[in-house]
Amino acid sequence: xxxxxxxxxxxxxxxxxxxxxxxxxxxxxxxxxxxxxxxxxxxxxxxxxxxxxxxxxxxxxxxxxxxxxxxxxxxxxxxxxxxxxxxxxxxxxxxxxxxxxxxxxxxxxxxxxxxxxxxxxxxxxxxxxxxxxxxxxxxxxxxxxxxxxxxxxxxxxxxxxxxxxxxxxxxxxxxxxxxxxxxxxxxxxxxxxxxxxxxxxxxxxxxxxxxxxxxxxxxxxxxxxxxxxxxxxxxxxxxxxxxxxxxxxxxxxxxxxx
Numbered sequence: 001x002x003x004x005x006x007x008x009x010x011x012x013x014x015x016x017x018x019x020x021x022x023x024x025x026x027x028x029x030x031x032x033x034x035x036x037x038x039x040x041x042x043x044x045x046x047x048x049x050x051x052x053x054x055x056x057x058x059x060x061x062x063x064x065x066x067x068x069x070x071x072x073x074x075x076x077x078x079x080x081x082x083x084x085x086x087x088x089x090x091x092x093x094x095x096x097x098x099x100x101x102x103x104x105x106x107x108x109x110x111x112x113x114x115x116x117x118x119x120x121x122x123x124x125x126x127x128x129x130x131x132x133x134x135x136x137x138x139x140x141x142x143x144x145x146x147x148x149x150x151x152x153x154x155x156x157x158x159x160x161x162x163x164x165x166x167x168x169x170x171x172x173x174x175x176x177x178x179x180x181x182x183x184x185x186x187x188x189x190x191x192x193x194x195x196x197x198x199x200x201x202x203x204x205x206x207x208x209x210x211x212x213x214x215x216x217x218x219x220x221x222x223x224x225x226x227x228x229x230x231x232x233x234x235x236x237x238x239x240x241x242x243x244x245x246x247x248x249x250x251x252x253x254x255x256x257x258x
């Protein structure tokens with residue numbers, strides 16, 4: 001399949017599996033078009049089983065090796081067996097500086113991460129990762145901030161993966177069936193809707209690479225794994241985004257643009 005030229009893309013997410021669930025389609029899309037892609041994950045130690053699963057998922061998506069900030073999951077002490085501080089407790093300046101170093105090293109055109117609500121369920125790690133990403137994308141371009149983190153680089157755009165009420169679809173009842181909340185943004189906040197159905201199979205492969213989550217009942221990978229394929233594909237074949245910087249701008253409303 002011939003793909004148009006697409007900009008380089010970096011995902012910044014709280015946990016292993018967030019990258020596949022929220023942006024697996026656009027990561028696969030950009031990789032298929034020859035664009036550089038990468039993912040930074042804020043929590044879970046490199047020595048954990050989740051990091052191994054993340055490596056397999058990123059391999060499926062063509063997004064390189066895991067880049068880990070090294071913090072602990074707010075709800076899972078086993079995520080950092082070496083005693084690392086939780087992401088939600090980490091000094092903000094320290095966390096921003098760690099992410100700035102990755103942005104300056106990779107030099108992506110676009111950064112994409114969590115929305116301010118914390119992705120439907122409002123996980124505190126998602127919200128903290130959103131805050132850190134907002135600050136780091138701006139700081140990465142300013143030479144007087146974090147001078148030891150490398151040469152300045154300013155991404156052209158920051159997008160937040162999100163859902164409006166109309167975009168939840170079958171995902172809403174699926175999450176509610178296991179007692180999870182649904183936090184959605186106003187319709188006007190969705191600036192970009194991407195049809196990723198050509199990459200749905202790759203996206204699902206990446207989701208299932210998170211084997212420990214797919215084997216559990218309540219996490220979304222496990223819920224998706226047990227669905228009939230038509231319902232599953234309907235849920236994962238569209239991805240929604242809010243362009244945060246430099247703000248909503250003219251362009252293609254069906255793909256991420258720098």
